[in-house]
Amino acid sequence: MERVKQGDQVVVRKGKDAGKRGRVQRVIPRENRVVVAGANMIKRHTRPNPQAGVAGGIQEREASMDLSKVNPYCSTCDRGVRIGIRVLEDGRKVRICRVCGESLDS
Numbered sequence: 001m002e003r004v005k006q007g008d009q010v011v012v013r014k015g016k017d018a019g020k021r022g023r024v025q026r027v028i029p030r031e032n033r034v035v036v037a038g039a040n041m042i043k044r045h046t047r048p049n050p051q052a053g054v055a056g057g058i059q060e061r062e063a064s065m066d067l068s069k070v071n072p073y074c075s076t077c078d079r080g081v082r083i084g085i086r087v088l089e090d091g092r093k094v095r096i097c098r099v100c101g102e103s104l105d106s
């Protein structure tokens with residue numbers, strides 16, 4: 001089971017955005033990377049292309065970062081936490097917060 005899924009709230013653990021919380025926009029499982037809204041912003045210089053309606057200049061967008069750099073956010077603990085997996089009686093697996101034991105999947 002994936003530790004982090006698209007749409008999750010996660011907290012950045014390391015780097016210039018450490019402590020920042022954001023929503024996972026994309027997971028790239030093959031590369032073990034995630035794209036988190038508002039985190040790990042990079043500047044891109046774009047050339048104007050009038051035919052495509054693209055204005056030139058500097059655009060900021062999110063770059064992917066290593067999955068190990070983020071922790072799932074637990075709303076009960078109000079911070080990024082390590083998670084575990086619990087198997088429910090009906091066989092479903094849910095992710096739980098290792099700190100408080102709350103399920104992160106409803």
Ligand SMILES: [Zn+2]
Pocket residue numbers: 074075076077078081097098099100101102
């Ligand atoms: Zn918790």
